[in-house]
Amino acid sequence: MTDWADAISRMVDAQREVREIDREHLWCHGQPAPPASRERIGLVQARRGVVLDSQYAEFLVHADGWPAFMQDVDLFGTSDLLGAPFDEAARLLSTLEPDVVDAGxxxxxxxxxxxxxxxxIDLFVMPQAGGSTPNPVIWLAGLEVERYVSFEEFFPAMIEENLGEAADLREGQRESDG
Incomplete structure (x- = not known):
């Protein structure tokens, strides 16, 4: 089971590293939202007619979403799940090419x-929960970019993505300063 306080702290640190090196302001930089209540999560599930993955729901109890979680990709909180960001993402999801749908x-x-x-066109999606088995997080950008076994695997991978982005920015600045 993930220690969400620690994982969130590590992501904040990784994003701070990106923000400090991003002199050209290539990316948005956000902070995690305050925690959601379990009642609010239940409201999302009732209004959307979905069952959220338990690991993702547990994350929401610690951080109700995260704007600019990775570059300009927002990790949805309950307000996003109930509003236009979810609707827009669902519309984008419906445009996937049949061969991408079939391949994945x-x-x-x-x-x-x-x-x-x-x-x-980047999307993070999860199958609707249907039991005690964690659901994968699937990163789509016109095609399947990556598939993570669970939300608890996805989150540290995104920390590494942010650290990789910081390293790339640092290298680019060395080359331009060089």
Missing amino acids: ALDVAALIPVGASRTG
């Missing part, structure tokens, strides 16, 4: 958008 064995109707780019 995706049941688009059962996928729940849990994150989306503000300016691009």
